[in-house]
Amino acid sequence: MGAVTERAPKQDRSRATRQRILEAAVACLAEHGWSGSTVAVVCTRAGVSRGAAQHHFRTREELFTAAIAHVAEQWLTAVRERARALPREGPDRTYAVVDMLVAVHTGPLFRAALHLWVAAGEEEALRPRVTALESRIGREAHRLAVDVLGADEGRPGVRETVQGILDMARGLGLANLLSDDSARRGRIVRQWSRMLDAELRATAQG
Amino acid sequence: MGAVTERAPKQDRSRATRQRILEAAVACLAEHGWSGSTVAVVCTRAGVSRGAAQHHFRTREELFTAAIAHVAEQWLTAVRERARALPREGPDRTYAVVDMLVAVHTGPLFRAALHLWVAAGEEEALRPRVTALESRIGREAHRLAVDVLGADEGRPGVRETVQGILDMARGLGLANLLSDDSARRGRIVRQWSRMLDAELRATAQG
Numbered sequence: 001m002g003a004v005t006e007r008a009p010k011q012d013r014s015r016a017t018r019q020r021i022l023e024a025a026v027a028c029l030a031e032h033g034w035s036g037s038t039v040a041v042v043c044t045r046a047g048v049s050r051g052a053a054q055h056h057f058r059t060r061e062e063l064f065t066a067a068i069a070h071v072a073e074q075w076l077t078a079v080r081e082r083a084r085a086l087p088r089e090g091p092d093r094t095y096a097v098v099d100m101l102v103a104v105h106t107g108p109l110f111r112a113a114l115h116l117w118v119a120a121g122e123e124e125a126l127r128p129r130v131t132a133l134e135s136r137i138g139r140e141a142h143r144l145a146v147d148v149l150g151a152d153e154g155r156p157g158v159r160e161t162v163q164g165i166l167d168m169a170r171g172l173g174l175a176n177l178l179s180d181d182s183a184r185r186g187r188i189v190r191q192w193s194r195m196l197d198a199e200l201r202a203t204a205q206g
Numbered sequence: 207m208g209a210v211t212e213r214a215p216k217q218d219r220s221r222a223t224r225q226r227i228l229e230a231a232v233a234c235l236a237e238h239g240w241s242g243s244t245v246a247v248v249c250t251r252a253g254v255s256r257g258a259a260q261h262h263f264r265t266r267e268e269l270f271t272a273a274i275a276h277v278a279e280q281w282l283t284a285v286r287e288r289a290r291a292l293p294r295e296g297p298d299r300t301y302a303v304v305d306m307l308v309a310v311h312t313g314p315l316f317r318a319a320l321h322l323w324v325a326a327g328e329e330e331a332l333r334p335r336v337t338a339l340e341s342r343i344g345r346e347a348h349r350l351a352v353d354v355l356g357a358d359e360g361r362p363g364v365r366e367t368v369q370g371i372l373d374m375a376r377g378l379g380l381a382n383l384l385s386d387d388s389a390r391r392g393r394i395v396r397q398w399s400r401m402l403d404a405e406l407r408a409t410a411q412g
Contacts, residue, residue, distance in 0.1 A: 033324065033325075118321060118324050121383055122239040160396070171372070171375065171377035174380065178326055178327060179337055184369065188369050188373065191363045
């Protein structure tokens with residue numbers, strides 16, 4: 001009994017340390033870019049020893065890829081949860097969903113991911129990991145968008161309509177990188193969610 | 207007379223050297239990213255002396271910002287020219303225009319610009335220049351898109367509809383960074399140019 005109760009808190013502590021490292025890694029990437037994000041910088045930020053980080057992640061590439069994956073998973077879960085509180089259907093729901101999808105692309109997770117994507121274009125050690133990660137997050141974000149929009153992908157064009165919204169969200173994230181683009185973005189989100197809603201309704205009836 | 211005829215070829219040579227440097231700078235950025243793009247690397251690629259580059263550009267930041275501006279101007283002019291050969295209106299024109307707008311975002315110019323944008327997020331010396339450049343290119347690309355689509359921005363929602371297409375194009379550029387996304391992209395361009403065309407027609411009649 002003693003051994004079991006002691007092991008549980010130890011596992012909890014290890015999991016908490018891992019999470020602290022992952023969250024510090026995303027914050028570092030978002031603020032300092034890839035070249036400024038060393039394992040040492042992350043350890044200082046997370047308040048953990050270098051040894052603790054090495055226990056969880058063998059390489060810098062593994063650490064940062066895991067960090068983006070972790071925070072992306074948290075975001076996907078949060079969107080699913082928040083979508084339950086939205087109106088069940090109609091233009092208001094469509095608007096709220098598009099707004100949520102766009103919001104994540106203008107926050108620190110997207111900024112961090114962007115640094116990792118761009119660095120992966122130059123660094124062979126990073127590219128295969130990041131390519132696989134990007135493709136996985138892309139698929140999951142698409143699945144999420146289809147689900148929370150209640151879109152029927154069996155209908156022609158619906159898949160591409162939803163994908164285009166996610167690509168637009170990425171573009172809006174880029175446009176927000178150097179300056180506050182929120183006023184323009186708000187108007188685009190309103191107009192495009194209206195177009196999306198009309199298209200999904202027309203397709204559902206057609 | 208002698209002095210005048212000698213000066214003209216000298217100016218031509220200087221202009222040609224400047225252009226060679228600018229084009230080499232964009233190619234370097236696209237291939238090696240910001241950290242791998244030094245003035246020395248650009249000079250070697252352009253086949254010019256360091257002195258020649260310094261004659262035209264005082265700093266590395268000035269050189270690369272001028273390079274993106276130069277190639278973006280060339281691209282804007284090329285799109286205007288190619289648009290003259292398209293059908294005058296209708297879905298085929300809309301499709302061809304969207305296809306052209308998206309195409310540039312998946313080529314070396316976008317890749318180079320992306321490296322510069324992301325680096326500007328980290329480097330104070332680069333940020334004001336790149337922010338001003340991004341905003342100028344963004345405005346000109348928007349003006350171009352409105353013109354070649356024959357869109358009437360006096361009608362409600364039209365401005366945001368066209369802006370969203372350019373943001374989608376940027377997002378499609380990002381999605382193409384690490385892997386060939388052309389098949390998926392082709393389907394999205396087809397679907398969204400159809401939706402764009404319907405929206406512009408509906409607004410023009412409304």
